Amino acid sequence: MNARIFAILLCFLPLPALAQGFAGMGSEAEGFATPQPDPTFDFPADHGPHSAYRIEWWYLTANMTGPDDTPYGLQWTLFRSALEPEEREGWDSPQIWLGHAAVTTPDTHHSAERFARGGIGQAGVTPAPFEAWIDDWRMAGETLADVSLRATGPDFSYEVDLNAQGPLIFHGQNGYSVKSEAGQASYYYSQPFYSLTGTLTLPDGSVEVTGNAWLDREWSSQPLAEDQDGWDWFSLSFEDGAKLMAFELRQSDGRSYASGTWIEPDGRTTALPDGALSATPLETTDVADRTVPTTWRLEVPGRGVDVTVQALNPKAWMAVTPPYWEGPVTVTGSHKGRGYLEMTGY
Secondary structure, three states: OOHHHHHHHHHHOOOOOOOOOHHHOOOOOOOOOOOOOOOOOOOOHHHOOOOOOOEEEEEEEEEEEOOOOOEEEEEEEEEEEEOOOOOOOHHHOOEEEEEEEEEEOOOOEEEEEEEEEOOOOOEEEEEOOEEEEEOOEEEEEEEOOEEEEEEEEOOEEEEEEEEEOOOOEEOOEOOEEEOOOOOOEEEEEEEEEEEEEEEEEEOOEEEEEEEEEEEEEEEEOOOOOOOEEEEEEEEEEEOOOOEEEEEEEEEOOOOEEEEEEEEOOOOOEEEEOOOOOEEEEEEEEEEOOEEEEEEEEEEEHHHOEEEEEEEOOOOOEEOOOOOEEEEEEEEEEOOOEEEEEEEOOO
């Protein structure tokens, strides 16, 4: 068994039911805790890991601009996956860590990944002072409101500083985010108000960038239903200061389950239940032997939103474990802006 196959098994197959949901996330999670309605969050503790749950992530994306107005995108993600619902120290720890990092330009896409076993200090998260790391990749600061971020890959690196300009946002029912008609759910909150400054290092040299970033925090044990094959997730920031998080989970019978959050410029939110929004593919791109929709029509009639969401670089394929599409997008139509699009299961 080669190292890559072994890593896939460790990170995403803690239970035997591989085919249930994208990356096994629809398989039953016997013994693990499950999210419950009406959660009460405890900060800063909840910025840290929750070992009683099977899977969780710290997921940051950023839209940036260089001195010549060239647009760029950045991704930094740390995943934790548990093999068992028990915590042990050292090499006996059941926690597996996986990191993804990327930089996207209009013409190129650079990505890298890291693997680590928990319990030996190679990867982890501490809530206060906040630090999330895997090897030399770091997101760290006194609090989550002000952090520095860095990562390196074979042909790129970045070092940026993030400063939160608004409150945390809780999705679904006060942070309890339902993912299917059957009731699968996660705990889900975001910090979508980061301002960003820093430096990208690319094959052609260094670029000073400014922009904004969006951090997603989510944990669960069975976030998908058995028949959900993947998702299309949008995080959009509009020029008028409003923001929109929306996702659509695709089912094997051709139907889908959608949800979202409308975010006012001052941080007030409105939950968007299934049926309140729709996402329609308009154009596709052939990438990595797959056909992936890279231009979408996204509609939220209750908010007067009817926009076209178009990939900055349609070839932004993450050839990592597991593979997926992730990249910056531009928004035109009833609202103008930019954001990020993630697509799995294609």
